[in-house]
Amino acid sequence: MYYTVGEIAKKMEVNASTIRYYDKEGLLPFVKRSNGGIRMFKDQDMGMLNIIGCLKQTGMSIKDIKTFVNYYESGDDDFNKRMNIIENQEKLVQLQMENLQKNLNMLEYKKWYYTKAKQLGSLDNVEKLPKTDIPKMFHKFLTK
Amino acid sequence: MYYTVGEIAKKMEVNASTIRYYDKEGLLPFVKRSNGGIRMFKDQDMGMLNIIGCLKQTGMSIKDIKTFVNYYESGDDDFNKRMNIIENQEKLVQLQMENLQKNLNMLEYKKWYYTKAKQLGSLDNVEKLPKTDIPKMFHKFLTK
DNA sequence: ATACAACTTAAAGTTAACTTTAAGTCAAGA
DNA sequence: TCTTGACTTAAAGTTAACTTTAAGTTGTAT
DSSP states (O other), X not given: OEEOHHHXXXXXXXXXXXXXXXXXXXXXXXXXXXXXXXXXXXXXXHHHHHHHHHHHHTTOOHHHHHXXXXXXXXXXXXXHHHHHHHHHHHHHHHHHHHHHHHHHHHHHHHHHHHHHHHHHSSHHHHHTSOGGGSOGGXXXXXXX | OEEOHHHHXXXXXXXXXXXXXXXXXXXXXXXXXXXXXXXXXXXXXXXXXXXXXXXHHTTOOHHHHHHHHHHHHTOSSOHHHHHHHHHHHHHHHHHHXXXXXXXXXXXXXXXXXXXXXXXHSSHXXXXXXXXXXXXXXXXXXXXX
């Protein structure tokens, strides 16, 4: 069972031209062609397409994804290189999540701030609140 | 107490030219100038700089941050607009985190996969494993 | 008063990751 | 066989968010 570039694009929820671009950049060396030159994706290719999508969604550049893909082409003999890339990416994702969590806390603070401003009638009145009236979790966001 | 563009850039861990670019794009209408034209940042400005940094780090475009900032300039009278932006951004951040978590799970699967390949001697041997030998949490990543 | 590091602007340059265009080819159905 | 929608490539275009450059100004320290 084979899939065309358009079918794969739909599955991956990207533009077909994006898939062609990835191919041109060397991310899809495993994709075979028909006699007429049409790309023929196999079910078996989905594993690689998914990991490529995963690396892309977690911020890896096309260039670095290419490096990763090329370790596959060079055979079965060294899992460590691929493993290192995966483990490093895992650490990067954890950092991204920690950073997002910090930013989420800041947004929570701003929400509290505006809610309080509505209650008290103005932003100035929130600024005048004693520190004891500000939830402890928000103290780190105070500028003065 | 005033800070120059360079001092603020250091605090925010960005290039000074980035701050100037943000100013040019209308993100910093609250920054006053000296008679000679030098930007003078106040401690009081840090709150806005921090929320700008937060919105930027969570993926908001310069254009949309500008919209948010402009609600401040238009005064104290409508917290709802700012609140809506903050709440919407919060939802976006939650989606980002959920997405990162899914990708982290995929990376975990790949790590398991390579570890297993090392144990069994080849990638093919991992492919041959019966489903019962694959942790349940990874079943969703199986392509066949 | 002079030096000099850091500031100023406008404009041009950079980068990554697509996206579009143009001109043509493939392959499945009527 | 013909039509037609989806495929092909190479090359040019787009976008956002900076970053650099050039030429000049400011302000602090000696």
